[in-house]
Amino acid sequence: MMTTIAAASKRPNVVIILADDQGYGDLGCFGSQTIKTPVIDGLAAEGMKFTQFYVTASVCTPSRASLMTGSYPARVGFSKGVVFPDHEHGLPAGIKTLPDLFKEVGYTTGMVGKWHLGHSEGNLPLDRGFDYFYGAPYSNDMVMSSHLKVSSNMVLRNGRTKEDFLEKRWGAENRGVLMQGDEVIEFPADQTLWTQRFTEKAVDFIKANSEQPFFLYVAHCMPHLPIELSERFAGKSAHGPYGDTIQEIDWSTGEILKALRDTGVDQNTLLVYTSDNGPWIYAGSPEEVGTAGPLRDGKSYQWEGGMRMPTVMWGPGIVASGKVCDEMASTLDLYTTFAKLIGATLPSDRELDGYDISALWSGDADVKSPRDSMLYFSLMGELVGIRKGDWKLLLHSDRMVEQYMKKAEKHKFTHLDNVELFNLQQDVSEKYNLADENPEKVKTLRDELQRxxxxxxxxxN
Known part of the structure; x- marks a missing residue:
């Protein structure tokens, strides 16, 4: 019998480790033959691997919005695209975020890594429930924003000047912004050191807060392009620079795990490892990007490769050891599940789309997920599909079909129909469109989507 939350003598610490653009097939425990991830594989062996764990969007900002709020992006102002340096919007004012839940019941909250949910005044992590922040306001391929405050001790690199902060243009020599608290401390940031620095700060946070319950969110900037990594990991994988970065993230996970053990809190900590969306497979060579394994496509698309994440949950006495969960779950569910885990009050300011999935941690094969469906949105915020049970319906606009066909040679498939129906239990790779053969199933799912x-x-509005 697993330890129940009610029986726990001390509220558990919670650590989320989020990779950026990591593919479903890019961990050893998810089948990679070219990338070695012994630490994360070990967590899977001691904990639980989730094979059907979904995000709500196939790009950064909306996916992260759901993680932080437990709601589909459309409910919290992030239904379209991602936040860019010149944007001013963020999460709605007053919304209760995931770190807010933890703070409500006395947790210390820390974030290390990539935020990407708004960076104008009032929208940075310290404004959204975190007590501590060290990291990047947005993606590593983006330049400085004039909305950001500059530390008086800021390190300027590559001949940059403070006037460069007013530039809002792309450029290889200008990208990468490093912050501590609410101020920029380095520009352009030395991204080869980011994973190492984030790891050091995460370890420091654990050591400084081991005597009280804490929530730590480690959101790596890698393997999002451009790929950067520490020199000691270069050439270590059989998957080029991309694989090297994953192996460095695996090392980082090991350092975090070591800190938990060294401080004696590992037996009272829940750790979740996942990614924000699938691999950017059309943005570079195979050595620069990941693989979705058996899944179709990747980042920016609503097929499984963009939406289904390699996910591991670990927690002695909380999560069963050595189990594989094939039930459907989502980052949406973490918000609700963690609230129940720590005794926080769920908000009533919006509709939540998550479920309490803690029963799945028992590893009991008879336990079914409360989640039986997922919605799919396009990059433009259009509601384009639904999964219900084993069946998945995608409705592609003429514009989407036209854009897809223009670069069909880059895709696994050279044709795209407006209506696609897949049975994911029988065809996880989404090779066989069953829409013409199952008009009643198409109608049923269309009607469900209409809701x-x-x-x-x-x-x-």
């Missing part, structure tokens, strides 16, 4: 049409960007 959520108010979340389509065309219908939002």
């Amino acid at each position: 959520y049409r108010y979340l389509d960007i065309k219908n939002l």
Whole structure:
């Protein structure tokens, strides 16, 4: 019998480790033959591997918005695209975020790594429930924003000047912003050191807060392009620079695990490892990007490769050891599950889309997930699909079909239909469109999808 939350003598610490653009097939425990991840594989062996764990979007900002709020992105102002340096918006004012839940019941909250949910005044991590922040305001391929405050001790590299902060243009020599608290401390940041620095700060946070319950969110900037890594990991994998970065993240996970053990809190900590979306497979060579394993496509698309994440949960006495969970779950569910785990009050300011999935941690094969469906949105915020049970329906606009066909040679498939129906239990790779053979199933799923049409960007206020 697993330890229940009610029986726990001390509220558990919670650590989330989030990779950026990591593919489903890029961990040893998820089948990689070219990338060695012994630490994360060990967590899977001692904990639970989730084979059907979903995000809500196939790009950074909306996916992270759901992780932080437990709601589909359309409910919290992030239904379309990602935040860029010149953007001013963030999460809605007053919304209760995931770190807010933890703070409500006395946790110390820390974040290390990439935020990407707004960086203008009032929208940075310290404004959104975190007590501590060290990291990047947005993606590592983005330049400085004039909305950001500059530390008086800021390190300027590559001949940059303070005037460069007013530039809002792309450029290889200008990208990468490093912050501590609410101030920029280095520009352009030395991204070869980011994973190492984030790891050091995460370890420091654990050591400084081991006597009280804490929530730590480690959001790596890698393996998002451009790939950067420490010199000691260069050439270590059989998957080029991309694989090297994953192996460095595996090392980082090991350092975090060591800190938990050294401080004696590992037996009272829940750790979740996942990614924000699938690999950016059309953005570079095979050595620069990841693989979705058996899944179709990757980042920016609503097929499984963009939406289903390699996920491991570990927690002695909380999560069963050596189990594989094939039930459907999502980052949406972490918000609700953690609230129940720590005794926090769920907000009533918006509709939550997550479920308490803690029963799955028992590893009991008879336990079913409370989640039986997922919605799929396009990059433009259009509601384009739904999964219900084993069946998945995607409705592609003429514009989407046209854009897809223009670069069909880059895709696994050279044709795209407006209506796609897949049975994921039989065809996880989404090779066989069954729409013509199953018109009644298409109609049923269309009708189900219609219930959520108010979340389509065309219908939002």
